[in-house]
Amino acid sequence: GAVVSQHPSRVICKSGTSVKIECRSLDFQATTMFWYRQFPKKSLMLMATSNEGSKATYEQGVEKDKFLINHASLTLSTLTVTSAHPEDSSFYICSARSPGLAGGEQFFGPGTRLTVL
Amino acid sequence: ILNVEQSPQSLHVQEGDSTNFTCSFPSSNFYALHWYRWETAKSPEALFVMTLNGDEKKKGRISATLNTKEGYSYLYIKGSQPEDSATYLCAYGNNRLAFGKGNQVVVIP
Numbered sequence: 503g504a505v506v507s508q509h510p511s512r513v514i515c516k517s518g519t520s521v522k523i524e525c526r527s528l529d530f531q532a533t534t535m536f537w538y539r540q541f542p543k544k545s546l547m548l549m550a551t552s553n554e555g556s557k558a559t560y561e562q563g564v565e566k567d568k569f570l571i572n573h574a575s576l577t578l579s580t581l582t583v584t585s586a587h588p589e590d591s592s593f594y595i596c597s598a599r600s601p602g603l604a605g606g607e608q609f610f611g612p613g614t615r616l617t618v619l
Numbered sequence: 620i621l622n623v624e625q626s627p628q629s630l631h632v633q634e635g636d637s638t639n640f641t642c643s644f645p646s647s648n649f650y651a652l653h654w655y656r657w658e659t660a661k662s663p664e665a666l667f668v669m670t671l672n673g674d675e676k677k678k679g680r681i682s683a684t685l686n687t688k689e690g691y692s693y694l695y696i697k698g699s700q701p702e703d704s705a706t707y708l709c710a711y712g713n714n715r716l717a718f719g720k721g722n723q724v725v726v727i728p
Binding site for chain 2: 604
């Protein structure tokens with residue numbers, strides 16, 4: 503149980519295009535989902551926290567107009583990188599949690615590798 | 620920004636040997652310390668959530684200890700096997716997790 507999927511696993515796009523990444527909780531309802539980013543040789547950095555049905559809370563330094571997060575249902579959150587540039591190339595990974603599941607532990611997806619040319 | 624440090628960054632272990640590594644974190648306002656195991660191309664897998672000073676938790680050959688007063692946690696692998704090869708992440712916090720860079724373990728058959 504507690505499986506989280508992400509799609510796509512890898513995406514290459516041209517500079518200026520927008521890319522959408524999906525995060526799904528497959529066998530539980532996730533009241534909260536988190537989006538992280540990891541640059542090479544760096545740690546996972548929290549970008550934003552999203553609660554179902556409300557606006558996401560962004561960490562300091564993360565542009566909300568650049569990284570659009572939608573959490574419209576209890577099983578799906580999306581991250582859209584708008585007008586992507588090469589510096590947005592990174593590894594993006596989501597996690598999901600449910601208060602009644604495993605003491606509120608976060609369950610992670612496998613991540614998405616974004617390369618912007 | 621919370622500073623979570625893991626050391627050593629990488630280590631090679633002979634099959635059958637035991638090993639351990641460290642996660643250090645701010646000792647003030649402690650909430651919880653999480654350990655994850657992350658294999659390449661897979662999702663990070665939760666190993667332990669530790670909340671109390673002196674906590675010791677065990678899962679098979681892997682165990683962890685917690686010292687919240689001095690701000691460190693040890694992860695131990697007993698009798699390492701090739702399937703233990705992975706990156707072990709620690710994270711500090713409750714909702715908004717602050718991660719270390721990970722301990723990359725390679726077990727040599």
